[in-house]
Amino acid sequence: MNWPDHRCRIEVSLDRQQVTLFKEEKKIFEAFASTAANGAGFEEGSFQTPTGNFVVRERIGEGAPLHTSFKGRLPLRIWQGEKSNDAILTRILWLHGLDPENSNTYRRYIYFHGTHAEDLIGKPASHGCIRLANKQMLELFELTPIGSAVQIS
Numbered sequence: 001m002n003w004p005d006h007r008c009r010i011e012v013s014l015d016r017q018q019v020t021l022f023k024e025e026k027k028i029f030e031a032f033a034s035t036a037a038n039g040a041g042f043e044e045g046s047f048q049t050p051t052g053n054f055v056v057r058e059r060i061g062e063g064a065p066l067h068t069s070f071k072g073r074l075p076l077r078i079w080q081g082e083k084s085n086d087a088i089l090t091r092i093l094w095l096h097g098l099d100p101e102n103s104n105t106y107r108r109y110i111y112f113h114g115t116h117a118e119d120l121i122g123k124p125a126s127h128g129c130i131r132l133a134n135k136q137m138l139e140l141f142e143l144t145p146i147g148s149a150v151q152i153s
Helices: 134-143
Strands: 005-013 018-023 026-032 052-060 068-071 074-078 088-097 111-114 130-132 148-152
Touching: 018 134, 026 134, 088 134, 111 134, 130 134
Parallel strands: 005 148, 111 130
Antiparallel strands: 005 018, 018 026, 052 088, 052 148, 068 074, 068 088, 088 111
16 A cells, blocks of 8 residues: 555644545545644643644544444544534544654544534644544544544645
8 A cells, every 4th residue: 555645635724723635636525623722842741733734544433323432432422412522423533643743643643533513613722633524524434534634734
């Protein structure tokens, strides 16, 4: 496998709080997102979103119902609206960092995932991950194969 596969590329803009997916250089998906409330950074435990070049290393949740809640990357149940400070819902695209400064991204459990806090989409509010509204996360997941290139800036 040629890793990353640049035929499918995701760009994440921290400034615009936006995710854009390109296939063969054609834009096919765009959605607002929510990145870290603590801004950009690489340190473990910082609750910051890393920047640079990444690859989608794992896809988790294929076939699970919308709003499935994950704990430890395992499906638990359908989220029922209970209070949470960072529910991981619907699907997970787990990132692997390709640059020296973001090489700990996989160990930091940095993902694209659906969220319980859809009202905060478009504003920095996550604990480091890239949150999307659940229906948009489902769509992004379906369009994104393992090995897809990701750039966060």
